[in-house]
Amino acid sequence: MSQDTDDFGIRQFATSPVTVIRQHVLGDDLLAHGSIIAIATVASGALNYAFQVFMGRALGPEQYGVFGALFALFYIVNVFGRGIRFSATRFTAELVDDGPALASFHRKFLRQSMLFSIGIFVTLVAAAPILSDFLDVSPTLLVVAIAGTAPFGLALTVNFGTLQGVQWFTPLGGYKVLLAGVKLAAGVVLVLLGYGVFGAFTALVLASVVVFGLTTLHVRRRLPDTIPSTSSFDFSRAYRYTLPAILTGFCVTVPTTVDVLLAKAFFPSRLAGLYVAASVLGKILIFLPMGISTALFPKVSTQRGDETATNALLNRAMLYTAVIAGLGAVTYWVVPEFVLTTFYGAAYADAVPLLQWYGISILAFALASVVLNFELARSRNRFVYVFTLISVVEIALMGVFHASPLQFLHILLAGNATLVVLGIIEVHS
Template structure:
């Protein structure tokens, strides 16, 4: 009891959430590595496809979470329940529509994506509404800065997906794509806890003081930005798979999985940044020091990761994937650098989103499309693909910094 009281006094909720987020990201990373090692290339293709579908859907799920977090942080406490009920019902309706579309399109998806059977998509479709409601639930805890409850939700989802999937592999040992989708469904159900019940009679819970036009505008803008992140984070893998041989594409995918650890680390700071900036803005206090603090944190962590990748590339690749992937060693630090630049630029964008400044989103969208165009026309080697991304992310970060300086003036 004494240990817990000491920890509670000396460690802030924000610090506990950061430690929890590191554990969650580490667990999700291990989950992907275990899938690759246990299943082998052919079966792993189906598993990776489901994880990619979840990432694609995340741009909408994260939109609901950020919208909820922003307006919960900005609204008076007596309006929280009213707002959450309405946004929660909207998320549930959209989740049911998209989930039904995936469920009934399962035979088509199986045919076009050449998977083992359609059941994996049907199970995945059932989980889509849960994912959207879970995002609203997390958004309220994020906006309230209830980081202990937010941590429990992320921990439940991560451990549920890891343990359910591994247990299913031990028991069944077949139809691995279906088992992975079952693990995802179970983890989404666990991620709902701790859960606040939705009231479906929206008319009685609508607050007359809340301007829903602002909510819709912020939701649309945020969805567009989350979509640009999906493009920047995944277009290179898809294009490499199109332009290069299967072996080279597989090597590049392993490189991307290792290099993106920087982006996973940066994600936890975004969770802390948005509600803090919104609260300070509401109180009429300056917010620039919050941006500097988190840019400093991410810059320091990113630098450490890039240096480690440059110093021990062979060791890292051998430990995570094996000797067959060692030809990517020279590119590891370069890919980590490209991801680091994007992670720092991302903090600037979320900062301005918190202040209702939407122009930086267009910077990301334009440079995300530029990245695609450059890779399409210049892809003579994997090294060139990585170096083009470094160039694009350098330009993006420079533009964000210049916009910040002009905005302060």
């Protein structure tokens, strides 16, 4: 085994794991920065899941199925937001040493993203009757509520991407927690006041508006106030990067989101509600190691010319993700009923096999997502297209084979495991 392929000290780890951990982990800035985001992710995740659990208990399985389908639609809309954030992070990392150019890029990109998000809003409003019929959701106003999350929600991703690109991880984490906190507080109040599902999504809009305003002020105060006329950025580069960035957003959002929409369309309301509960808990295994991927992206972008350094970053990111998500998957397999009844109550105990298989599927998905982020940060887009193709195949198969929710999960597991193997091959090709 060469030195390049043994960056984490695999042979040494086999004989002296404590020494390897001391040498490679305690002083690892990827882990340090990833830990900041991980702590924020745990905190915001706790608030987000409190939001989900409250809605599950307050609305009941049938209305929670409606909520879950609409929330999945919200996530799909945010495919564009993830693409915008990837682009903002990629080019912010490149411009980090040129303050005036970075300030110019941020202001122009924010303005263009706001215009784009307004276009998404108009499109969703126009399509609301069709979406309402497909999801069997009434009234149509509920779909319009999803459209309302687009303008500030998508523009907010520019600010988050900027904070990530310049590696201001502490404020980034703080704002993520604030976003989740405002959403939870507003959601609880509005639902208790009797606004139901509509109140829950109004809370998303309010949270986005508040955090968008605060992050915009934060970024502009930290960047130069005056921008010389010589400070410019070739936005055609960002536009060319947009397609793979949006596809990456599609890849990390849709395969584990569209299944909820399909479950709502194909299964009875109660069964769809059980699937939503398993899905919500399963996604914890993505969110927990998310800090590692968040810290990985700008570090790879700034060192993409040094293959040895970037491969070492990938090796560590894969290891950390496998440990974190793997522990969660084992927990879901061993004590699924305890997890379900603790978070959702006895009414969701029948979702045990769904949670078990969801956990394993998401473990593979989390590992594949690390490789996906790594390749996009290096502007190597072939794996992005492969990931997209397999994701589309997964969706098509779920549309054909839907005799039971377990079929969905077996399809996702097969696709995600394939992506892990292909991703590793691609990195070393």
